[in-house]
Structure formats: C-alpha cells, structure tokens
Amino acid sequence: MPPLNYFVVESPDPVGREAYERITGDVLQDLDLIKVIDRLHIYVDPKVPIFIAAGVLRHMPRSIRVGDFANVNPGEKLIVLDIGDETYLAPLLRELWAHYGKENVDQPDRFTIVLPAGVVGEEELEQMVVADPSETLHKDIIYALQYIAPEGFKVRRQYIKDEKFYYVASEDTLPGDIVETMVVPIFAKMGVTL
Amino acid sequence: MTTLVPVTYKGGVYRHDEIMDLIDDLGGYIVQKHVMAQDVVLQSFVPRDDIDLIRTVVKPLAGDVIEAPLVGTEIAVVSPSLEIHHLPHTACDIAEYLRRSGAKTNMIGLARGFGKRIANLNDEERDVINEHDLAVYVLGNFEECIEHKFPALRRGIQVPIVVTGAPDRETLARIVDPPVEGYVGGVGRIMHRFKRPEELAKLDELGTRSPAPWTPGGTPLHGTRSPSSRPA
Numbered sequence: 001m002p003p004l005n006y007f008v009v010e011s012p013d014p015v016g017r018e019a020y021e022r023i024t025g026d027v028l029q030d031l032d033l034i035k036v037i038d039r040l041h042i043y044v045d046p047k048v049p050i051f052i053a054a055g056v057l058r059h060m061p062r063s064i065r066v067g068d069f070a071n072v073n074p075g076e077k078l079i080v081l082d083i084g085d086e087t088y089l090a091p092l093l094r095e096l097w098a099h100y101g102k103e104n105v106d107q108p109d110r111f112t113i114v115l116p117a118g119v120v121g122e123e124e125l126e127q128m129v130v131a132d133p134s135e136t137l138h139k140d141i142i143y144a145l146q147y148i149a150p151e152g153f154k155v156r157r158q159y160i161k162d163e164k165f166y167y168v169a170s171e172d173t174l175p176g177d178i179v180e181t182m183v184v185p186i187f188a189k190m191g192v193t194l
Numbered sequence: 195m196t197t198l199v200p201v202t203y204k205g206g207v208y209r210h211d212e213i214m215d216l217i218d219d220l221g222g223y224i225v226q227k228h229v230m231a232q233d234v235v236l237q238s239f240v241p242r243d244d245i246d247l248i249r250t251v252v253k254p255l256a257g258d259v260i261e262a263p264l265v266g267t268e269i270a271v272v273s274p275s276l277e278i279h280h281l282p283h284t285a286c287d288i289a290e291y292l293r294r295s296g297a298k299t300n301m302i303g304l305a306r307g308f309g310k311r312i313a314n315l316n317d318e319e320r321d322v323i324n325e326h327d328l329a330v331y332v333l334g335n336f337e338e339c340i341e342h343k344f345p346a347l348r349r350g351i352q353v354p355i356v357v358t359g360a361p362d363r364e365t366l367a368r369i370v371d372p373p374v375e376g377y378v379g380g381v382g383r384i385m386h387r388f389k390r391p392e393e394l395a396k397l398d399e400l401g402t403r404s405p406a407p408w409t410p411g412g413t414p415l416h417g418t419r420s421p422s423s424r425p426a
Binding site for chain 2: 013019022049152171
C-alpha cells in the first residue's frame with residue numbers, strides 16, 4: 001500500500017473494506033497521487049448509503065514563474081528570454097501576448113523570446129506567474145476520489161482548499177449538515193481541524 | 195457410439211485446410227474459425243478417440259490441440275456500466291478467460307446497472323442477454339448492494355446465470371434468491387489486471403463454475419442442448 005502517513009478505510013462490511021483499501025491503493029498509484037497525499041481516511045457504508053473520503057495533502061506545488069524556467073537577459077534595445085524548459089512555453093507566450101501584444105513578442109527560435117526593452121522590467125518579468133499546477137492537482141484528486149467511490153453514488157459534495165480536502169457521495173440526497181456530523185469527526189480522527 | 199469433445203486448435207495458416215479436412219473426415223465439425231494474421235484458431239468438436247491422431251498430424255505443423263469445454267457457447271459478460279469503475283479490468287479479464295476455454299463472449303455494459311437502489315435493466319438489455327447461452331454478472335464489493343440490486347438486474351433473464359462479486363461464494367449463494375446456476379466469490383471491483391495467483395485461481399474457478407451446455411463426456415448439464423442439436 002502507498003506510503004501515506006495515515007491511511008484508513010473504515011466500513012461495516014469487512015470484505016468491502018478490504019476491497020476499497022485495494023481500490024484506493026491502485027487508483028492513487030495509477031494517477032501518481034501517492035506522493036501528493038499525506039493523510040487519507042475513507043468511510044464507506046452501503047447501508048446508509050454514504051461514501052466519505054477526507055484527507056490532507058502533503059504540500060501544494062507553488063506557482064510557476066518565468067524565472068523558474070527561463071533566463072531574462074535585458075539589453076539596451078531588447079530583452080531576451082532564454083528558455084531552459086519548454087514545458088511552460090505555451091502558457092508563457094499566451095501571457096506575454098496578453099500583456100504586451102503579439103506585435104511586441106518575437107520568437108526567433110524555439111528557445112528564445114525577444115521583447116523590446118522598456119515594455120517590462122527584468123524583475124517584473126522574472127516574477128510573472130505563468131502556470132498554477134495546483135489547479136490540475138485539485139482536479140486530479142477529485143477525479144481519483146470519484147473513481148474510488150462506488151459508481152452509483154452520484155450525489156456528491158466536494159471540497160478542496162489549501163491542504164485539506166473531502167469528498168462525500170451518496171445515492172440519496174445528502175443531508176445539509178453532513179459535513180458537520182460526519183466529515184468533521186473524520187478529520188478529528190486524523191488530528192486535523194476542518 | 196462416437197463421443198464428440200470440444201477442442202481448440204491453434205496453429206499457423208500454413209496447411210490449416212488439411213486440419214479442417216481431417217476434422218471433417220473424422221466426423222467432427224468446426225464451430226468457428228478465426229484467422230488472425232499468421233495464426234488460425236479453430237473451435238471444433240472432434241471424436242474423443244481421434245484426438246491423439248489429430249495431435250500426431252498437427253505436430254509437424256507446430257499446431258496445438260487444447261481441450262476447450264466451452265466451445266460452441268456464447269456467453270454474455272454483464273457489467274453494471276461502461277464507466278471506468280467497472281471496466282476494463284475485471285470484466286475484460288473474465289471475458290478473456292472464458293474465450294480461452296472456447297466460448298464466444300460478448301461484453302454487455304448496462305445503461306443503469308450501477309447503484310443499490312437505482313440499478314435497473316431495460317428490455318433491450320434483457321433481450322440481448324437472453325440471446326446468449328449463459329450470463330456472467332460481474333458485480334461489486336458490497337454484499338448489501340448485490341443483495342438489493344441483483345433482483346433488478348436478473349429480471350426477465352431466462353438463461354443460466356453465474357454471479358461474481360467480492361463476498362465469498364457462500365455469502366453470494368445466501369443473498370441471491372432464487373438461486374442461480376453458479377457463484378464465484380472474491381472477485382468484485384478490482385482496479386488492476388488479474389495477476390496474483392489467487393486472482394488467477396478465481397478465473398479458473400469461473401471457468402469451472404460456468405455451466406457448459408454439455409460436458410465433454412456428452413452429458414447435457416441443462417438438458418437444453420446436446421451436440422446433435424448444435425448447428426454444424
């Protein structure tokens with residue numbers, strides 16, 4: 001099973017509990033989320049029916065800035081961006097076009113972007129936020145929990161903010177106070193306050 | 195009296211017509227022929243006494259004759275939905291294993307077969323399943339859910355049914371009412387290919403629990419079909 005600091009699957013049905021432990025392990029491994037999640041507690045009771053997954057993320061990846069993957073070389077007439085890693089080149093170009101206009105952004109080759117001097121300062125350009133990996137990470141985590149939960153549990157409530165997340169699903173309408181009555185105690189078991 | 199036994203012949207395309215003629219001359223018949231690139235698979239019935247003769251003839255052609263008890267059967271592998279929750283791992287592995295035993299399998303993903311309370315089977319699905327010789331229901335992990343949803347999923351199904359799920363065989367037999375023809379426990383919703391020895395053992399168990407319309411010895415299990423009633 002994954003090297004999470006805390007991993008518990010609770011269920012009144014022992015066979016189902018074991019099966020869900022395996023399913024969770026497989027899904028987190030497949031989606032490469034083991035390193036991202038620090039603590040995870042799952043409670044599933046088909047009699048109610050309810051599925052609750054609550055957890056804490058290890059650390060959120062920080063925003064990607066221009067300075068992280070490119071060298072900014074200011075000259076007298078031009079600012080030359082020397083791209084070290086192409087991964088974020090497309091969102092970078094989108095940002096530059098939006099800020100300075102397509103006529104001011106020239107890309108003579110794959111790894112070079114040229115801007116006229118004066119449109120932007122060196123520091124400002126280096127600190128420009130290009131992408132936020134946590135956005136896709138949030139989507140991935142919710143997708144994983146959707147995938148782990150029983151398929152018939154279509155009514156759901158999900159939350160992911162900072163480092164805490166929960167996912168509650170059921171076949172029936174969820175009571176309005178489900179978070180207070182069932183999710184908060186699960187977080188308490190992990191030693192976390194929601 | 196000649197007893198026909200179901201076998202699968204696997205070999206190359208080269209001179210496979212001779213094998214077909216041989217089976218024909220011996221009084222057997224070919225149920226299905228698959229040509230896949232350079233390979234040929236023949237699902238056939240051959241006289242029991244002549245199997246050694248066929249093996250001798252196919253040896254120089256590097257062919258192989260394997261006993262395949264499910265030759266001639268068409269099996270529906272019924273999955274509660276086509277979502278990633280239920281496919282591909284369990285259902286596909288089960289279907290593949292049944293094909294190895296000679297069966298022709300069809301995967302049926304129900305439109306609304308998921309959920310404890312909301313599961314149902316529409317008339318089109320019911321009719322499609324009823325066209326098969328056997329339906330294998332690939333169900334999930336919770337005893338509670340299987341007990342509630344299975345009556346809805348089997349409504350109107352007249353062919354023999356084998357139920358698979360995570361609860362053990364005895365539990366499945368207890369919660370399924372009226373009883374069905376076969377139960378294979380310990381399978382359930384699995385998110386990886388069947389690879390561990392205990393998982394593969396479950397697939398073997400499924401092969402033996404799936405009631406073939408007739409056994410290699412020629413005794414009909416359900417009395418519905420016999421070799422003579424099969425289309426040549």
